Amino acid sequence: MTVMKETPIRPSSPAARPPRKRHFSRDVAETKLFRILRWLVIVGLLVVTVFPFYYMITLSVRDIGSLISDPARIWPNLAEISFDAYTSVLASVADGGQGFTGFIITSGLVALGTVALTLLIAIPGAYAVSRLQFFGRRQISALFLAVYLFPSILLAVPLFVFFTRLGLRGAVGVLLVVYVSQTIAVSIFMLRNYFQTIPESLEEAAALDGLGRIGTMLRISLPLAGPAIMSNALFVFMIAWNEFLFALLFLVEDRDKWTVSLGLAQLSGSLEVPTTVLMAGSVILTLPIIILFFGSERLLSEGLTAGSDK
Amino acid sequence: MSTTTTLRRKGSVSRRQARAGIALVSPSVIIVLVLVVLPILWTVMLAFQDVRLIQIRRANLFGNYTLDNFINVLTSEALWSSLGTTLTYSVLGTGGAIVVGLMAALALRNAFRGRTLVRAAMLLPYVSPVVAAAFVWKTMLNPQFGVVNAWGTGALGWDQPVSFLTTRTSDVEILGLTIPVPTALFTVIAFEIWRTFPFVFLFVTARLLAVPKSIEEAARMDGAVPTQMFRHIILPQLLPTIAVLSVLRFIWTFNNFDDVYLLTGGGAGTEVVSVGVFNYLIGRGDIGSASAQALVLAAILTVMVLIYMKFAVKDEEVA
Structure with missing residues (x-):
């Protein structure tokens, strides 16, 4: 104004x-x-x-x-x-196909696992950052913002070296944990903004009724934040499903562990697989996102304006 | 007496609150510290060591520290030319996304039948997986069977198909002048604009909702024409949003890896710094130099993040 x-x-x-x-x-x-x-x-x-x-x-x-x-x-x-x-x-390599069914399972597991873990960790974190007074709260908020802005290519080198040394680089579980570390900051950001819009008087009323902090969070704030959590979940799913760089760095050596994104990128470089077959692979890669997106356009665009991917 | 009891009670409540706060936030902090902050610090150390991928198991904290990596990276022609490429890529990519996103938001501002569907369609490039999008673009631009070249040589009468993603420069004649155009670079920039304008569109649309119609109506009564309305009423209110979006998009475009790597692999004059980091790491197995180059990128990024935080403090809405 x-x-x-x-x-x-x-x-x-x-x-x-x-x-x-x-x-x-x-x-x-x-x-x-x-x-x-x-x-x-x-x-x-x-x-x-x-x-x-x-x-x-x-x-x-x-x-x-x-x-x-x-x-x-x-x-x-x-x-x-x-x-x-x-x-x-979709057929497995043994049957002369490209094995995308396996890639879909890997991608799906990794993406769902990332969503579950991220929410489990980020919801309490976001609640604490938005509602509770504690030492270092502002610094922690700033840390999350900085991490959210930091691009993944900068983490590529150390994470690659670190997990190679541990001999864990090919593990799908490690990829999942890395994804969680990448999405947690943006999740906390989106959810924090939402928790801040819930009137504190509601929580005070609950406290007067004898609910403790955790009880208030679980019974009052979480149900109210339902839509925000849903859109955050979709958003995290989208990031994990679409992710390419870390999948490439971690899983490229073993075809059985490829995600859909990685599989498509690797196969599109080879001349043996016809383009039309890979286009079918692209449709398979894109379709889940489009379905999710059109099924919840309003939710997701709210989510997108609250945060963003890198 | 009553004051002291309330004080004490207040004190214990706030202490309890602090304890609960730290307990709830610590899992997030630990994950971020272990998988983001520590690795960044480790990159700093690796950048001062001579480490190769093949002898990675011998690398440790107390290796021989050296400045060689920085000397190599900073004196190599490749870094400076790729910094230039990255700058062109980010400036044009960000600028293009802002302009197109703004146009889209303004065009879709007033309701019409099917607007919801059109809005959803605008977001497709942004939400769809980058690997699939890049693959479709590559196919569309393919010189042998891509639709762009098929139409170009057919309907538009091009002399020969253009291989958009592997041509470094091609001469374009405009008004008798021959101008060398960096074909591949412009193509990856177009892809970047295509993929990210929806982001700008979303934010500007959200901001436009908050622009009160009454001011525009008043200006209209005073005889303001559409261009004046835009210049003097709408644009000033959008400027803070546009500023924040520009910095944000610039940061992400500057460090973008996926798009360029998938389209060209960094060839034909499109090697941006992040693709350079990847090539040092995987292509040459030179961890030290990859880290050093990543740090150069990080230094530039830090400056931009600080600028962003300065903006974001003024304008909280996009954060």
């Missing part, structure tokens, strides 16, 4: 006001222009954002031969639609 005082609205000063009639036509012209521009922007952005995903789906049901002979056609002929790419990408 202070901004408003600093910026007087110029047209209201009589000297700056152009003659009424010319002004009116300028207004009409601009309004018309922006009406057109607005729709151009909307349609343009819609095409740009949706087309790659449309292209992904059409390629996944086409045959590689048809793609190479007619790359300009962006719709599949009804006769050529087949889901062979999906069966091929």
Whole structure:
């Protein structure tokens, strides 16, 4: 609001006001222009954002031969639609496929495990940071903010070296713990902001009724924060499911342990697997996120504005 | 007497509160200390040691400390050219994302049928997995069977397909002038803008909701035209948000690894510093130099984080 005082609205000063009639036509012209521009922007952005995903789906049901002979056609002929790419990408390597079923299981376990562990640790942490007075609270808040802004590439070197030395680098469990360390800061941030909006009088009332601190947290604050926790859970799932760098550093040597992201990235570098088969893999990688997202668009976009990935 | 008892009671309550607070927050703090803060400190030590991946088991705290890694890294042409690339990448990527995100938020400000769906669609590039998005882009831009080149050589009449991700520069003629354009770099920047403008869009949309309509109506009564409304009413109110978003996006773009690595692997003039760190570590197995280069990145980052915190104190909404 202070901004408003600093910026007087110029047209209201009589000297700056152009003659009424010319002004009116300028207004009409601009309004018309922006009406057109607005729709151009909307349609343009819609095409740009949706087309790659449309292209992904059409390629996944086409045959590689048809793609190479007619790359300009962006719709599949009804006769050529087949889901062979999906069966091929999902089948295990032993059956001549690409083993994506295994990747899905790994990714799913790691992502769900990350969500569970992160929430378990971050909810009490966020509650403490937002509600309780204790020594070092502000410093801890600042630490979490700094960690949240710190990019993962800087941790890549020491974590890689550390877990290699321990001989634990190939362990899926280690990847999970690293993911938790990456998501905990942003989780605490999102949840802290939410806990702060719960009126303290509610908790005081509960305390008067004889509930202890932990009891208040569990019975009053947690249920109220339900939606925020849900959107945080989705957000953490998204980060863990989409993650690439640490999966690459930790699990690349053993194909049986690949996540979907890692598998797709590794296989797309090889010439033996047809692009259409990998497109099916891309659809499989993207689909869970899109389903989650459209199932809870409001929740997730709230979550996204409260935090962000790196 | 009553005051002393309340004081004492208050004291024990606050002590109990402090104990509960520390107990509840300590698991988070321990994880962050062990897996984030200590590793960063360890990077500092590794940067001053001559450690190779093959002899990693012999590396310890009390190895021979040396400045060689920094001398190597700081005097190598590669670091400075990749810093330049990173800077171009971050400035154009951040700027582009801000401009496109702002345009999207303004265009979608007033309701219309299907706006919810359009809004959701705008977020697709941001929420979808980077590996899948990069793979689709690579396929679309493929010189043999990608749709962009198929249309370019077909409908748009290009002489030959452009290999967007492996061409360092190509000459573009505009008005008789031949301008060398860093093709691959611009392509990864376009990808970055495509993937991150939704982030800006989300925040600006949220901020726009808080802009009171009454001021605009008043300005309109006073005869302000749309461009003036934007320049004098809407933009000033969005500026703090845009400033914070710029710093935040710049920090993350500056350190971005995934996008560039997946699209080009750092080739064709797109080697940003973070890809350089990865290549030192995995490609050459030179842990010391990788750490030194990571520290250079960290130093720049620290400055930017401090700037961000300064902004964030003024404008808490995005933090």
